[in-house]
Amino acid sequence: MVTSPFRHTGRSDAIRDVLETSYRNHNLLHITAGSAVPLLKNCIWLVVRGMVKLEAVTIHGDPLLLGLAGPNEPFGEPLTNVLAFEAFTLCDSDMLCLSCAEIEQSPHLAMAMMQAVVSRYHQAETMLSLLGLRRVEERIRGFLELLAQDYGQVCEQGLRLNLRLTHQELASALCTTRVTVTRVLGLLKDEGWLQMDAQRHLVISHLPKQS
Secondary structure, eight states, X not given: OOOOSOOOOSSOOHHHHHHHHHHHHSOOEEEXXXXXXXXXXXXXXXXXXSOEEEEEEOTTSOEEEEEEXXXXXXXXXXXXXXXXXXXXXXXXXXXXXXXXXXXXXXXXHHHHHHHHHHHHHHHHHHHHHHHTOXXXXXXXXXXXXXXXXXXXXXXXXXXXXXXXXXXXXXXXXXXXXXXXXXXXXXXXXXXXXXXXXXTOXXXXXXXXXXX
């Protein structure tokens, strides 16, 4: 029995069954960690395995983390109005590239893609709400909880984040400084809310385990 590459990640899997048909008819593109994903006009990327960070570049030339796309989640040029939009793999990733015309011609694929886009919208909305929190510690807690609930994997200590974001990337996403992020992460580890496993992955220990 062949295991489907579209795995549950905490978000809706409604898109999975429809995309399995597309998976059989398309070649997966393997992109190594740290590589830029080409943003093609009128094409939408779908992550099958791995994780992609979505960034913009400010007028000062600094990278700004806009969000993440994990398994079953889409991104691409048609889904953004940001001019300096870029996408980079956080780990070795397998992806499908679907043309807008192909999606439009398949009602089932179009519906599944819409549901996936809604999930991405919810992520963006949550990140915006975090920026309204006055205390940086609350922003960082909220952001890590969002990542754990959407992408975390169950382990003995709680939910493990297999993706790696630098302190600077966390700072850019939450409108603070790298020094502040480092200090707050240290405090969260001291109180036991946050742990580090043997592979140096972050583990959110207080969240309920997923089934």
